[in-house]
Amino acid sequence: MDIVLEAKHIDKYFRKPVDFHVLKAISFQIKKGEFVSIMGKSGCGKSTLLYILSTMDTDYEGQLYLNGQLVPKQNQEHLAYLRNKHIGFVFQFHYLLSEFTVLENVMLPAKKLGEFTLPQIELNALEKLKMLNIEHLANKKASQVSGGEKQRVAIARALINNPTLILGDEPTGNLDSHNAQNVFNIFKTLCTEQGLSLLIVTHDEDFAKKTDRIIEMEDGIIRS
Numbered sequence: 001m002d003i004v005l006e007a008k009h010i011d012k013y014f015r016k017p018v019d020f021h022v023l024k025a026i027s028f029q030i031k032k033g034e035f036v037s038i039m040g041k042s043g044c045g046k047s048t049l050l051y052i053l054s055t056m057d058t059d060y061e062g063q064l065y066l067n068g069q070l071v072p073k074q075n076q077e078h079l080a081y082l083r084n085k086h087i088g089f090v091f092q093f094h095y096l097l098s099e100f101t102v103l104e105n106v107m108l109p110a111k112k113l114g115e116f117t118l119p120q121i122e123l124n125a126l127e128k129l130k131m132l133n134i135e136h137l138a139n140k141k142a143s144q145v146s147g148g149e150k151q152r153v154a155i156a157r158a159l160i161n162n163p164t165l166i167l168g169d170e171p172t173g174n175l176d177s178h179n180a181q182n183v184f185n186i187f188k189t190l191c192t193e194q195g196l197s198l199l200i201v202t203h204d205e206d207f208a209k210k211t212d213r214i215i216e217m218e219d220g221i222i223r224s
């Protein structure tokens, strides 16, 4: 059984304005090909946890393993490499560069990784756009495509380095029900057909119910 992500006894404190124990002994595993959602009331610590899992925040106690390897808490350069290589991110807001074309936006994380030539990256980006049925948008500026299309571009960008894990923070939060369903279907296909693992923070109960498993958080702990 391949474990893609493992959190072991993660504790996190905010020290200001007062000491606050925001995450308490968080432990869980995400297997290869699993589609998991995280739910919980506003303020229970979901975004704080996601920030740690994304390797952006290293100020925590406990251990994080990505594909069996301990994620170091120092060496920002190595962390940036790990993040870019193994994790794709999809947020509520797409964070596309509006003056860049769709294709250029999708290519960016691969350019940053620096492991392939530009023609290889372009071919790969076009494949991802095709997979998401937005190949026809490749040369449009990001500012010229619709909200639902922008989110699909953001997913293509998250997939460009062939990550093993997708982390999402309310990825359907800004979408109407049709586009939200569309994004869910894409995620589901990525799991079942490509063996990707997904961990998605959501307030959308309908979305969560359709995932393989729900991690419920309450006041910094995992309830189930």
Ligand SMILES: Nc1ncnc2c1ncn2[C@@H]1O[C@H](COP(=O)(O)OP(=O)(O)OP(=O)(O)O)[C@@H](O)[C@H]1O
Residues within 6 Å of the ligand: 014, 015, 016, 017, 020, 022, 040, 041, 042, 043, 044, 045, 046, 047, 048, 049
């Ligand atoms: N930098 C910070 N310093 C101090 N407290 C913080 C900081 N960031 C978040 N908090 C507090 O930590 C708690 C958890 O915040 P977090 O953003 O993780 O919640 P959340 O579950 O993602 O909420 P939401 O669903 O509203 O996004 C909240 O009480 C918040 O006010």
